[in-house]
Amino acid sequence: MSSTSATPDRQIIHVAAGALVDPDGRVLIARRPPGVHQGGLWEFPGGKLEPGEAPSQGLARELHEELGIQVRRFRPLIRVHHDYGDRHVRLDVYRVDAFEGDPVGREGQPLAWVRPDDMDAAGFPAADRPIISALRLPSRYLITGDDPRDPAAFAARLDRALAAGIRIVQLRAHALSDRDYGRLAERLYPICRAAGARLLLNRDWSRDPALAATLPGDGVHLSARMLQRLQTRPVAADRLVGASCHSAAELALAQRLQLDYALLSPVLPTRSHPGAATLGWAGFSALVEPVGLPVYALGGLGPQHLAISHASGAQGIAAISGLWSADAEGGVGAVGG
Incomplete structure (x- = not known):
C-alpha cells in the first residue's frame, strides 16, 4: 500500500x-x-x-x-x-x-x-x-478505564458496555503487574467472545515481547513509543494490531508497518489533560487525509461525535469515559497510550 x-x-x-x-x-x-x-x-x-x-x-x-x-x-x-x-x-x-x-x-x-x-x-x-x-472494524472503540484491581466490578462494567453494542475493547490497565494483567485478560476474553467483541491487549510489550502470545486476546495495541521502535508488523496477520498516534509521521509509520488501525489524539479537550493542545476536527481531517488505514478519533469524545468523526475521515470514535458504561453520555474522554 x-x-x-x-x-x-x-x-x-x-x-x-x-x-x-x-x-x-x-x-x-x-x-x-x-x-x-x-x-x-x-x-x-x-x-x-x-x-x-x-x-x-x-x-x-x-x-x-x-x-x-x-x-x-x-x-x-x-x-x-x-x-x-x-x-x-x-x-x-x-x-x-x-x-x-x-x-x-x-x-x-x-x-x-x-x-x-x-x-x-x-x-x-x-x-x-x-x-x-x-x-x-466497528465505529465505537472502547478503552477500559477505572480501577482494574476489582475484577468483578470491572467485568460487570464491561458487560454493560457490551450490552450497549461495543464490539472492540482495548484492555488498558498499566497499574497491574504482568501476572494480574494476564488474569484479568483471561477473565474478560470469554466475556468479549460471547458478545461477538474483540479484545485487544495494551501492555509495554518491549519488556517481554513473548507475553502477547501467551495471553488470550484478538490482537495488541501499541503506544506511540512502542510503534516508533518497530521495523516490521509485530503480530501475525490473523490478529489485529493498532497503535496510538499523535502526528503525521506516526500515522505514516503505522501505515508502512501495515497495521490494522490507528488512534489519533487528542481531538478535543480532555479532563485528564486540561489545557493541552488539541487537533480539532479540521486538524484531525488534515492528518488522516493521506493515510490508507482506518483511523479512530480519540480525546474528549463520546457517541454524540460519531457523525462528525465520519465526516472528518475517521473510522469512528475511541473513548474511555465516553463509552465505558452503557449509560455513558460521552463528551469527556482520556488520551490513550
Missing part, C-alpha cells in the same frame, strides 16, 4: 465507491471484467467521477448505472490514495446502509454478498484492501 501524493506526470483517477451492507452484515462485491486494469479481481461497486462532480453525487450515479439501485442512506467510510505506478487512484468510499431496488450487474459483472471477515484481500486490488479493514 502506498499513499504518496500524485506527481504531475501521473494520471490521477478520482473514484467514488460504495460498500452496500445488507441486514445480515454482508457486503456486495463485483468482479472486474477481464482485459481491464486489475481485471478478474473483486471490487466494491463504483466508478470514476465526472468533471466537477462531488463524490457523493458520483456514488449515487455510479450505483444506479451499475446496479440499478437508488441510494437512500450512506456515510463516509474511508478515503484511500494508492499509487499503481502508471496511475494514482483516489478512492472516496461510502458505507451504504439503505437503498431501493435489488442490485443486479447491469454491465454483466458477477456479484456476490460476502461478510467482511470472509473476504480474501488477495482477491481485491491493492487500493481496495484498506476498505476491507474498515468494514471489519
Whole structure:
C-alpha cells in the first residue's frame, strides 16, 4: 500500500465507491471484467467521477448505472490514495446502509454478498484492501478505564458496555503487574467472545515481547513509543494490531508497518489533560487525509461525535469515559497510550 501524493506526470483517477451492507452484515462485491486494469479481481461497486462532480453525487450515479439501485442512506467510510505506478487512484468510499431496488450487474459483472471477515484481500486490488479493514472494524472503540484491581466490578462494567453494542475493547490497565494483567485478560476474553467483541491487549510489550502470545486476546495495541521502535508488523496477520498516534509521521509509520488501525489524539479537550493542545476536527481531517488505514478519533469524545468523526475521515470514535458504561453520555474522554 502506498499513499504518496500524485506527481504531475501521473494520471490521477478520482473514484467514488460504495460498500452496500445488507441486514445480515454482508457486503456486495463485483468482479472486474477481464482485459481491464486489475481485471478478474473483486471490487466494491463504483466508478470514476465526472468533471466537477462531488463524490457523493458520483456514488449515487455510479450505483444506479451499475446496479440499478437508488441510494437512500450512506456515510463516509474511508478515503484511500494508492499509487499503481502508471496511475494514482483516489478512492472516496461510502458505507451504504439503505437503498431501493435489488442490485443486479447491469454491465454483466458477477456479484456476490460476502461478510467482511470472509473476504480474501488477495482477491481485491491493492487500493481496495484498506476498505476491507474498515468494514471489519466497528465505529465505537472502547478503552477500559477505572480501577482494574476489582475484577468483578470491572467485568460487570464491561458487560454493560457490551450490552450497549461495543464490539472492540482495548484492555488498558498499566497499574497491574504482568501476572494480574494476564488474569484479568483471561477473565474478560470469554466475556468479549460471547458478545461477538474483540479484545485487544495494551501492555509495554518491549519488556517481554513473548507475553502477547501467551495471553488470550484478538490482537495488541501499541503506544506511540512502542510503534516508533518497530521495523516490521509485530503480530501475525490473523490478529489485529493498532497503535496510538499523535502526528503525521506516526500515522505514516503505522501505515508502512501495515497495521490494522490507528488512534489519533487528542481531538478535543480532555479532563485528564486540561489545557493541552488539541487537533480539532479540521486538524484531525488534515492528518488522516493521506493515510490508507482506518483511523479512530480519540480525546474528549463520546457517541454524540460519531457523525462528525465520519465526516472528518475517521473510522469512528475511541473513548474511555465516553463509552465505558452503557449509560455513558460521552463528551469527556482520556488520551490513550
